[in-house]
Ligand code: AMP
Ligand code: FE
């Protein structure tokens with residue numbers, strides 16, 4: 001086999017994992033080790049609205065002989081839908097991108113406090129309970145409120161919290177500031193990165209954006225779609241494959257690992273070597289790290 005072509009990778013790739021620099025439960029190095037233990041050889045860290053885990057995760061990956069792709073999962077909103085945009089290999093110091101992630105992260109804190117105040121009218125829960133569940137690095141979100149509800153013995157795990165108290169239909173939900181997906185795709189593209197819509201075909205209130213909107217995202221620089229993800233519906237996956245074929249988009253598959261925070265396990269879905277090579281060939285804002 002020919003070795004060394006610049007953008008080649010080989011071995012299972014998982015390009016969507018979270019650490020405690022957002023709402024995962026493990027450190028960036030432990031996330032990478034968990035991926036390695038599940039047979040993954042190319043790994044991305046995609047913390048929500050945050051890039052501070054890259055150094056530690058990259059060091060751990062290189063030490064294990066893995067390839068590391070720096071990434072993010074950027075919060076956006078289309079109409080009422082929460083839309084997550086993965087970004088790979090962008091410049092983490094790009095001023096416009098940094099300003100937008102900071103704005104989202106700051107607004108998330110006030111929003112989480114409002115949710116907690118609302119829950120506290122009916123349950124024994126305080127903002128201090130939530131702070132106990134966050135590290136200074138965290139991107140504060142409902143998962144941390146869920147952990148506080150678990151610590152208080154109000155629910156058993158994050159899943160039960162999201163199915164009940166934290167579900168929008170229950171009435172405690174508040175949105176946080178989030179830019180339009182077109183803006184986010186543009187920000188990532190202008191920072192030299194590769195934007196990929198995360199789990200675009202979930203069920204429920206976040207269900208898929210209209211097909212015509214994907215065409216507009218492609219015009220702004222959208223690079224790919226995360227199709228193999230446990231939360232995409234089967235009908236949705238079919239529709240996404242058609243959109244990807246029409247625009248020759250990159251297709252990814254990934255776990256969305258959150259440590260103990262979700263049942264998702266590294267490698268439960270993977271991205272092909274060919275698609276990883278396309279991401280590496282297209283991303284110019286930050287290099288992948290290799291052993
Ligand atoms: P937020 O961004 O604060 O609205 O919270 C959304 C985050 O909660 C997502 O990034 C998911 O990682 C997490 N999440 C959503 N549903 C669940 C669930 N059923 N169990 C655990 N975590 C979840
Ligand atoms: Fe998350």
Ligand code: FE
Pocket residue numbers: 073084198199
């Ligand atoms: Fe997501």
Ligand code: ZN
Pocket residue numbers: 016018073198256
């Ligand atoms: Zn995610």
